[in-house]
Amino acid sequence: TEVExxxxxxxxxxxRCKKNTDTVLRTAISTLPNMLILSLKRFDLDFTTFxxxxxxxxxxxxxxxxxxxxxxxxxxxxxxxxxxxxxxDMDTGxxxxxxxxxxxxxxxxxLAGVLVHAGVAQGGHYYSFIKDRSQGPDEEKWYxxxxxxxxxxxxxxxxxxCFGGKVxxxxxxxxxxxxxxxxxxxxxxxxxxYEKVRQTDVPPAPAAKExxxxxxxxxxxxxxxxxxxxxxxxxxxxxxxxxxxxxxLFDTEFQSFLKGLLGLCRMTSSSGESISxxxxxxxxxxxxxxxxxxxxxxxxxAYVFDVLLYANE
Numbered sequence: 105t106e107v108e109x110x111x112x113x114x115x116x117x118x119x120r121c122k123k124n125t126d127t128v129l130r131t132a133i134s135t136l137p138n139m140l141i142l143s144l145k146r147f148d149l150d151f152t153t154f155x156x157x158x159x160x161x162x163x164x165x166x167x168x169x170x171x172x173x174x175x176x177x178x179x180x181x182x183x184x185x186x187x188x189x190x191x192x193d194m195d196t197g198x199x200x201x202x203x204x205x206x207x208x209x210x211x212x213x214x215l216a217g218v219l220v221h222a223g224v225a226q227g228g229h230y231y232s233f234i235k236d237r238s239q240g241p242d243e244e245k246w247y248x249x250x251x252x253x254x255x256x257x258x259x260x261x262x263x264x265x266c267f268g269g270k271v272x273x274x275x276x277x278x279x280x281x282x283x284x285x286x287x288x289x290x291x292x293x294x295x296x297x298y299e300k301v302r303q304t305d306v307p308p309a310p311a312a313k314e315x316x317x318x319x320x321x322x323x324x325x326x327x328x329x330x331x332x333x334x335x336x337x338x339x340x341x342x343x344x345x346x347x348x349x350x351x352x353l354f355d356t357e358f359q360s361f362l363k364g365l366l367g368l369c370r371m372t373s374s375s376g377e378s379i380s381x382x383x384x385x386x387x388x389x390x391x392x393x394x395x396x397x398x399x400x401x402x403x404x405x406a407y408v409f410d411v412l413l414y415a416n417e
Contacts, residue, residue, distance in 0.1 A: 106130065132176040140171070140213055140298040147225055156225040160288040162269025165215070167259070169298050172211040181206055213298035218266050222291035230294075233257050233265070237299065268292030353411050366404055369397045 108129040110116050115124035150157045172178040217234040231250040239245055246257040268289050275283045352358060 130179075132179050133171065133174050134176050136171055136175065136211065136300065136304070138300045138303050139216070140169075140300070142296040142298070144294055144296070146221065146292065146294050158221075158223075158225040158228075158290075160268050160290060160292055162267050163293065164263070164267050165293070165296055167215045167262075169213040169215075170208060170211050171213065172206060172208065175211065178206060178211070209302045212301040214301060215296065216299040217297035218262065218293050219295040219297075220266060220291055221294040224290065228290075233259075233262065235259075265291065266293040353407075362404060362407060365400045369400050 110127040110129050116127040117123070118125045118127075144163055146159050147156055148159055149155075173182070215235070216237060217232060219230065219232050222229045222231070231248065233246055233248055236243070236245040236247060244259055246259045248255050248257040269292075270286050271289050273285050273287065275285070277283060
């Protein structure tokens, strides 16, 4: 709700006045959720080293939180109750100046959980402290959820476990001297979960709006239904056939078979006799050795140029 006065060269054009005028710029919450999640800025960029660093500064928070002074209606009500000349002072948004006609319980939150990060920006460990909301409002049972370990937790230790900052550790030496060392607390709260005391019901959609939407939707009658199988079946079959052929052509056993054929073509009988047992009816007169050798060489060349050369593609 910090206010910025837009004046001088920063004036904003007013549609009603048709000219540039001084303007009050601020940010406020219009609608409050039932579960308010606050993310603490624990990680930042170090512009000196351009590395992400974790900020372990102390950040205190309470068990309860009143959001009235941060809402749009709360700010407007506070301004309307101020005397003339004090409307521009936005730093007085305290509970004492909050309007009385707005019920505090509508803006009251109770702490329901804390997400803790232990470690540095480059690595760490996450665990949570969560309040058991199944009990009555007077019950204060908290639990620590650390991976698979769930143990009871005392909410009085939230400050020591979650606020962060620097801690002092004292070490007593045998000679009686006490040595104090101050160090940062690397385990601190990263996200806060506040639950609204008076829950807000989500308004249902108006009946007229639903009826209008139903009328705008086209009525689908007597349209053929298709589960999509017939549409994709040809593509699936073609893809399966391609996969089968590729698996066959690039199989090591098939390539070993082709190498065997090539070796058969290069075989010659030491006695000068031809291989009469080889197939002789492939593209030539029966008994012709050159005919089946030529067919094998043609097949091998087709395999090399038509299959292997396109394998990388």
